Amino acid sequence: MSEPAAGTPFLELRSVSKTYQLTKTHAIKAVDSVSFSIAEGEFVTLIGPSGCGKSTTLRMIAGFLKPTGGDILLEGKSITALGPEQRNIPMVFQNYALFPHLNVFENIAYGLRARKLSDDIIAHDVAMICQMLNLVGTENRFPDALSDGQQQRVALARALVLKPKILLFDEPLSNLDARLRIQTRAEIKRMQTLLKITVLYVTHDQSEALSIPDRLLVMNKGKIVQQGKPREIYDFPSTPFVADFIGNANFYDVCVISVGSANVQIALQDLEFDVSLDHCDHHPTKDEMALLSINPITITIEEPDGVLGKNQCVCMVEQCLFTGHAFSYTLAFRDTSIRVLQPNIQGAVTQFVPGAEVKLTFHAQAFHLFRIQE
Ligand SMILES: Nc1ncnc2c1ncn2[C@@H]1O[C@H](COP(=O)(O)OP(=O)(O)O)[C@@H](O)[C@H]1O
Ligand SMILES: [Mg+2]
Structure with missing residues (x-):
């Protein structure tokens, strides 16, 4: 060949x-x-x-x-x-698709037998793969006597043994x-x-x-x-679908106020933000309506200190869910809402309760601007 x-x-x-x-x-x-x-x-x-x-x-x-x-x-x-x-x-399937009437050894050996290999070679190859996948000792058991994890490893072994x-x-x-x-x-x-x-x-x-x-x-x-x-x-999600599916983004209709050489300035109701042109899926024009996505993990949430700078606003917490590795907030955000994900750095993060006023800071990498599709 x-x-x-x-x-x-x-x-x-x-x-x-x-x-x-x-x-x-x-x-x-x-x-x-x-x-x-x-x-x-x-x-x-x-x-x-x-x-x-x-x-x-x-x-x-x-x-x-x-x-x-x-x-x-x-x-x-x-x-x-x-x-x-x-x-x-x-192919390894979700439901394992093991043969219920064959033991672990024969399930793994199935494809090798179909290739008409000798018993010695089959025994050697199955033993090797059982070793690798921590299945030694289960060879004589039938699938219904295995845990889900073991069944999945047998399914993997059955595929891998075919090289x-x-x-x-x-x-x-x-x-x-x-x-x-x-x-x-x-x-x-x-x-x-x-x-x-x-x-x-x-x-x-x-x-x-x-x-x-x-x-x-x-x-x-x-x-x-x-x-x-x-x-x-x-x-860099290339479409709103990808931003949503991969990044669970927040989406807002915004208006383009001005377009500079590196950034575009947009208005989200009374808030104004700068979005890098590198984060736009098209070259925006002044007064155009566009779709802004904001990744929930790129927003900083903290105690308000009376000072509001660029890309900052004060909002009220509606809900806070603790997921172990993060705090997942929903906040009232102008006439709509926004989701913010704050990583749980143990001992270093204040958890805000519903009703609390907080200061949000939006970072440039949080934003992506998309053309509105008809
Ligand atoms: N055998 C089939 N006959 C008719 N429609 C099917 C068949 N298999 C899948 N489909 C349809 O094709 C589309 C894609 O299905 P599938 O490839 O199973 O999607 P996924 O694996 O991403 O969930 C679905 O709309 C599904 O209903
Ligand atoms: Mg499927």
Whole structure:
């Protein structure tokens, strides 16, 4: 087999679409001309709200579904016409999909037996993977005698033992409790680094999405709407959808008062703020109405001291929820409300109660200005 040319992406989707024909007259475009590529060894996360087309995209890559348009390439060669068994791209599912009538050993060995490998090789490979995933001692148990976390590790072992070229995960942690989610997430990242495999990981959970991957693809309504490093996407969302979905932003209609060489001045009711032009998705013009997003974690909240400077205002606390790592405030903000997230630095943070007056300071990086879409 010839080697792919240098610079060829490991996995590439070119304008891949999938339409589900529901009735003669009604069809759903679940995936709409999606293009992206993944480099060898990269960990890429695909995030988007429920129903946006994530699972459909994964199933087309694994070969369980045929695209209605476009091409899928692995190491530069089209695999679109190949069946799942010819691709070696296993998928780890949310519900584990273990075989209930097979014990742990046989569940893990299943794909190796299908490849007609010798018993010695199978025993060796299964033992290795059980060691790596802390499953030693469970080999003779059946899935219903395992905890959720163990079942998920068996599902992971069953995929990894096949030494796949690329591994797909479809919301693999959704059924686990919060502590196990964090542990299993770290485990997946460790295995990926250790075995140098390429991963495409689907989730709708933003904390999961931001923490592991090298790169993030954000999907909405069947399309990839932004891709980049997690930090770039968090700090520079390209659309209001991304600012909302990834950063839980506050949104306000504002008026552009003046446009300078580096900043644009905007009015939010009686408040005036400067927004860096780097944080605008278009070049604003004077008197234009635009949509301002404010990330709740970039706002400072403190005791009022009678002095109000630029980008500051006084508001009243309506609600304060303590989440352990932060205080999540809702405040009355002119004729609407604003959410502020204050990190809990132990012993160093005052908790304000409903009814308290507080001073908010808005920082330039908090703002993004978007064109209002008709
Ligand atoms: N087999 C199917 N037949 C018809 N519609 C489907 C089928 N599978 C998914 N869909 C629809 O396609 C869209 C995308 O679904 P899916 O890829 O499962 O989204 P996600 O994984 O992001 O939640 C949804 O509107 C869903 O209802
Ligand atoms: Mg899904």
